[in-house]
Amino acid sequence: MVKVPDIEFEEHHLENGLQLLVHHQTRIPLTHVSIHYRVGSSYETPGFSGLAHLFEHMMFQGSENVAKNQHGSYIDNAGGRWNATTSKDRTNYYETVPSHYLELALWLEADRMQSLKVTLENFENQRQTVIEEKKQSYDNRPYGLATLRFEELAYENWAYAHPIIGFIEDLEKYTLEDAVNFHRTFYGPGNATLVLAGDLTGIDALEQAQKYFGNMDNHTRRHSPSLEEPRQTSEKVETIQDPLAVLPAVYMAYHMPELGSPEYYALSVLALVVSHGESSRFYRKFIYDHNLITSLSVGPNQNKGPQLFYIWVQIQKEIKVDQVVQEVEEELKLLREEPVSEAELERARNQIFYRFVGRLTKVSRVAELLAHYALFFDDTGRINNDLDRYLAVTPEDILEASRNVFRPENRTLLLVEPRTTDI
Amino acid sequence: MKAPEPATEKNIRYPAIQESRLENGLRILAVQDDHLPRVFLSLVFPVGRAFNPDDNLSLVSLAMELTKSGTGNRSASEISDLIDQLAIDYDSDVLMEHSFIGMTFLEKELEAALGLLADTVLEPTFPQEELEKVQIRWKSHLIAQRSQPEFLANERIFKTLYENHPYSRISMTPEHLEQVTRDSVKNIYQSRFSPSDAYLLFAGPVDSVTATDLGNRFLGEWAGTETPVIRFPEPPVIDQRFICLIHRPHSVQSQFLVAGRTLPQGDPDSITLKVANQILGGGGSSRLFLNLREDKGYTYGAYSRLKSYRNAGLFLAGASVKTEVTLESIEETLKEMDQLHEQPPGDEELARCQQELIGSFIRQMETPASVGALELDRRLHDLPENFYSTFIPKVRSINKESVVEMARRFYDSQRLAITVVADREKVEKELGRLGEVRVFDTDGELV
Missing domain, CATH: 3.30.830.10 (Metalloenzyme, LuxS/M16 peptidase-like)
Structure with missing residues (x-):
């Protein structure tokens, strides 16, 4: 049995509520600084879609001591890399810098946590940028609009149903004041987790965090949006035409419990059995043996709260969509009736071991994982015992989870029809 | 308030990379790093899509793909079973002037992974039925890529800047796939893919002596052929x-x-x-x-x-x-x-x-x-x-x-x-x- 190395870390809490996680290693003089705020699109309210993500853009538009775009140029000058991401459940900002620039990254993050200095002109500029981001990522891409529509169709609770990128009509109406309020509500030390991972030789991480963040008042409080999803009692089906697609596709999903639930582990292992690698059940049957589909993507959608077990397939040109839907259902029926084999499970376990060993390849990866466990489980230490939960999954656990989740009335189906001959 | 000054910069040295060469010409590179029990193995050939014959741009890619679709010892299914059983992260691709097979896996699988790699490159059999399966699969991908704006823009740039030069070849066509024969794939593999000008990289907890020994044990018997030296003409001048x-x-x-x-x-x-x-x-x-x-x-x-x-x-x-x-x-x-x-x-x-x-x-x-x-x-x-x-x-x-x-x-x-x-x-x-x-x-x- 391979020993998966533990990820060593320290955890501290500043008086103002800032959570600090520290991982030290000296392999290479790089440090990854990542700050996670407990706000994502699920914290938005109807009429305010896309604000969490639009706001993420604002954090690069200026703060008390840093001008528009200067955040990026400071880090670029140091030879670092920087970016930010918004998900349904959190927003994060990060920099990977040569270690001797650690204080620069802390100073920059602290400055924009405590002060936002965005002009009307810059706000407008980023509104336009985000509208173009939506077009580039969804509207101008095959299946882009279907991807956005699907979660709206599957989830009843607006928190997860609406798109992270937001609706254009909402994006168009925001004012600078909305951004200022958003910052005041969610961006403060009590709502944030700061992670430092890398070569911290000779550095007292807690002292550094105190120096840059310790003097901030905690004006924020943690919010907990209701993510509760009612039990689905009848199947939902919709068809949309996509003029940009050339092959049909099917989005299929089943509601399942939240991250960290027994079903989450069972169905994560199941996803490996049915879709990881060319020997997996779905690849072997639908692609290798029968060439019914061209590609597939299967598994839990990784939200913090109630998840969807996704099955996405792109279908071969001459194959009927109904046939593929039917055949997928037959495979799921089999999973409801018979446990997966020990051999399949062993293969999945080997793949899980491989993935867990790979978590330590880069300091950025370690940092983001620490934040993941801290934010989503309120238990950073789980990073070192989560493997056991995957390995404990039995064929019976998978059978039970399959029976609970892959119920016909629990299914949401979105069929995408490609363009016809209008060109 | 001004940004803090950086601390003292730490020196970074480019790590030493050990090289050896087998009798059949295969160059073995070792980047030893004992940090994790995980190995990256890459076999690289100086053969890319530009090396395809003018009338069929699918051959080099098919040759690479079909190495894992059947050998003298294993069927395509047995190979994919083994890849997944050993939890090998397997990747192969054909770029403009070179191609590679990459495998990342846990250290304990090193010999098994090398054995599999050797089997696929030494004894591929290019089964007809596997070729037909790949033809169907790839045809759909060729159709689907034409719905992506980035692909379309890129393809036209290369065709415009390189005209009929081999560098203009961004993608095969469905017709190329249809016209291909098993023999033509086999032929290009046997004549172009050879240990004499290839590299095998070990990156991870493997020292150079072990890498050379393993290379010899698993790939030392690989004879290969003398590969032709291909010189591309100068691309056309762009004057407008x-x-x-x-x-x-x-x-x-x-x-x-x-x-x-x-x-x-x-x-x-x-x-x-x-x-x-x-x-x-x-x-x-x-x-x-x-x-x-x-x-x-x-x-x-x-x-x-x-x-x-x-x-x-x-x-x-x-x-x-x-x-x-x-x-x-x-x-x-x-x-x-x-x-x-x-x-x-x-x-x-x-x-x-x-x-x-x-x-x-x-x-x-x-x-x-x-x-x-x-x-x-x-x-x-x-x-x-x-x-x-x-x-x-x-x-x-x-x-x-x-x-x-x-x-x-x-x-x-x-x-x-x-x-x-x-x-x-x-x-x-x-x-x-x-x-x-x-x-x-x-x-x-x-x-």
């Missing part, structure tokens, strides 16, 4: 501005690319050109990004990048922009190129771009796999042995004048190709202000 519009109905943005020819690989000026590229569009602080996104809000992002091949390289700059500002976006891009002829970078701008390249280089040293990839890249691009050990001081020594000289030589707004993927009705007329516009459909046919 080409404007191509690809009509993609229902587009809600315009995807544009501006591209011109640059230096061949290994040219001593290539580092200076990299700095020029950083200034133009190398990231979130570059001139293109600040202009098109941060100033005008035309796009989510505008970037430029470089590609280099044995006989000629190219730069590509572009963005996905609001349809109504397609022309303005391209004009701004050309203007940024022209401005670099006259307006040298400021001290801070130059220093930033140098530091971006150095930082990116340092980050690539974080994993043995990426160090190994750099080393393979150096060899495949004929870069000098000390290229990486002297990279940082070389980047720091670049001055403003040499950057301007690069811009004058290569960022020539009159000698380049411009491609736009958009709804024709909305942009064709205004694009005419840039010059004569040739219109293509999404199948690549001139309309």
Whole structure:
């Protein structure tokens, strides 16, 4: 049995509520600084879609001591890399810098946590940028609009149903004041987790965090949006035409419990059995043996709260969509009736071991994982015992989870029809 | 309040890479790193898509793909069973002038993975039924890629800048796939893929002696053949501005690319050109990004990048922009190129771009796999042995004048190709202000 190395870390809490996680290693003089705020699109309210993500853009538009775009140029000058991401459940900002620039990254993050200095002109500029981001990522891409529509169709609770990128009509109406309020509500030390991972030789991480963040008042409080999803009692089906697609596709999903639930582990292992690698059940049957589909993507959608077990397939040109839907259902029926084999499970376990060993390849990866466990489980230490939960999954656990989740009335189906001959 | 000063910089040394050569010519490279019980193995051949015969661009790719579709010892299913059982992260690809098989796995599977690799490259049988399965699978991917604006823009750029030269070959066609025979695939594999000019990289907890021993044990028997030396002709001279519009109905943005020819690989000026590229569009602080996104809000992002091949390289700059500002976006891009002829970078701008390249280089040293990839890249691009050990001081020594000289030589707004993927009705007329516009459909046919 391979020993998966533990990820060593320290955890501290500043008086103002800032959570600090520290991982030290000296392999290479790089440090990854990542700050996670407990706000994502699920914290938005109807009429305010896309604000969490639009706001993420604002954090690069200026703060008390840093001008528009200067955040990026400071880090670029140091030879670092920087970016930010918004998900349904959190927003994060990060920099990977040569270690001797650690204080620069802390100073920059602290400055924009405590002060936002965005002009009307810059706000407008980023509104336009985000509208173009939506077009580039969804509207101008095959299946882009279907991807956005699907979660709206599957989830009843607006928190997860609406798109992270937001609706254009909402994006168009925001004012600078909305951004200022958003910052005041969610961006403060009590709502944030700061992670430092890398070569911290000779550095007292807690002292550094105190120096840059310790003097901030905690004006924020943690919010907990209701993510509760009612039990689905009848199947939902919709068809949309996509003029940009050339092959049909099917989005299929089943509601399942939240991250960290027994079903989450069972169905994560199941996803490996049915879709990881060319020997997996779905690849072997639908692609290798029968060439019914061209590609597939299967598994839990990784939200913090109630998840969807996704099955996405792109279908071969001459194959009927109904046939593929039917055949997928037959495979799921089999999973409801018979446990997966020990051999399949062993293969999945080997793949899980491989993935867990790979978590330590880069300091950025370690940092983001620490934040993941801290934010989503309120238990950073789980990073070192989560493997056991995957390995404990039995064929019976998978059978039970399959029976609970892959119920016909629990299914949401979105069929995408490609363009016809209008060109 | 001022930003804090940096602490003392720590030195970073490019790691030593051990090389040995087997009797059959196979070069073994070892990047030893004991940090994790995980190994990256890569077998690289100097055979790429440009090496396909003129009438069929699918052969090299099929040869690579079919190595794992049946051998004297295992069927295709048995091979994929084993890959997944051993939890091997398997990847193979064919690029312009080389191709590779990459495997990452846990250290304990090293011998099993090598055994599998040896089986697939020494004894592939290219079964007819496996060829037919791949033909069907790939045909759909070829159809689907024509719905992606980035692919369409890229394909047209290469066809325009390289005309009929082998470097114009971005993708095979469904017809190539249909016409291929098992014998032609087998033939290209046997005549071109050989240990004599290949590299096998070990990156991870494997020392060079072990790597050589393992190489000998598993691949020492691989005879291979004498591979022909292929010299490509010089690509045609680009002496005008080409404007191509690809009509993609229902587009809600315009995807544009501006591209011109640059230096061949290994040219001593290539580092200076990299700095020029950083200034133009190398990231979130570059001139293109600040202009098109941060100033005008035309796009989510505008970037430029470089590609280099044995006989000629190219730069590509572009963005996905609001349809109504397609022309303005391209004009701004050309203007940024022209401005670099006259307006040298400021001290801070130059220093930033140098530091971006150095930082990116340092980050690539974080994993043995990426160090190994750099080393393979150096060899495949004929870069000098000390290229990486002297990279940082070389980047720091670049001055403003040499950057301007690069811009004058290569960022020539009159000698380049411009491609736009958009709804024709909305942009064709205004694009005419840039010059004569040739219109293509999404199948690549001139309309």
